[in-house]
Amino acid sequence: MASKKHEQVEKKPESVDLGTTGRGHHASEESEPSRTVKPSSRRPLVLVAVILVSIIMVGSILLPSLSAIVSGMQASSSSSSTDAAQTSATAATTNSYMDQLDSRYQSTADSLEAKLESNPNDAAALINLANTYLTWGDMAKNYASTDEENAHVTDLLQKAEGYYDTYLESNDAAAAHVNRALCRYYLGDSAGAISALEKFVAATPDYAPAWANLGMIYQETGDTNKAEDAYNKALEVDPNDENGMKSYVTSQLQSITSSADAATTGDASADAE
Structure with a gap:
């Protein structure tokens, strides 16, 4: 059966009049011998295949490196973002604490100053006001990080010093002398x-x-x-x-x-x- 099939393939068909269908010239193509591809004509195809394989191989080699580079860039970007976020968070925490500190002591200072306005001879209100500003300034000094905040600390300590001076004009209290000296120290005058x-x-x-x-x-x-x-x-x-x-x-x-x-x-x- 295999040889018979081979014979059918090799046997040329008989001529057939195709009339006006436009396929009459196909008969001439049947008489042409089957063509084989010579090595010289195969070379461009081989070169193309080699180039494609090379590109694929180079791509596979570079892929891990490119992946590492991209990952490194992403990690660097992530690290920078994290550092920036941490810095912002720290600044926000510091500002929040300073705001809370100011809010807490400002209300106390306002209350004591109101008492002094109504009674300038209120020695208790005077010394408490001086102590309030000293404590406020001392605590704020630990968190001040900007010029504005440092100026705020200086203002608080100078107010404390002024109130101690006023108090000591009529009250010779040992604690007031020591605290007044501490105002000088916290202001940088050791x-x-x-x-x-x-x-x-x-x-x-x-x-x-x-x-x-x-x-x-x-x-x-x-x-x-x-x-x-x-x-x-x-x-x-x-x-x-x-x-x-x-x-x-x-x-x-x-x-x-x-x-x-x-x-x-x-x-x-x-x-x-």
Whole structure:
């Protein structure tokens, strides 16, 4: 059956008169031998195939790299967006806290100032107003990050200082002297604060908070020897801790001792090397 089929394929059909159908010239095509593709004529097709395969291979090789680049760009963009969001969130949190702080203390200050307007000789309202502005300014100082906020802090502390001055004109209170000196310190005038406290403890040597705050400012400005002396003086004049300074003073003395020991150990190690 296979050979018979082969014979049918090889056998030429008989001529058929197709009349006027327009297919009469097909008879001449039947007499042409079947054509074979020579190697030379196959070459363009092979080149095209090779080029296509090369493109596919190069694409497959570059695909992971391109994917990594795109991923890196997306990660970088995501990281930048995250950093920006975190910065905005931090700023928003700080601003929110400052707003809450201002709202809280402003209402207290307004109430006390109203009392002073109705009675300028109200010493309690005056000292409470000074203390309010000092506490407000001290707390706000920890969160101020812009020029405007820093200017706000300065204004608060200057108001506190002014009210302490007014109060001290008719009331010689030890706490007011110390707090007034702290206003100077928070305003950046460490020398002025030290001078005021040194003058005060010379006249009133038995007030522990004055010695403790003087020690703190000495320590902050790097004079640890004077700081240690002032702290010890605070413990000496208030052995029963009536002013509540003992815990703070003791911890600061321990800090100074630890720092000194660490420095000595470091120097000994350096000498040994």
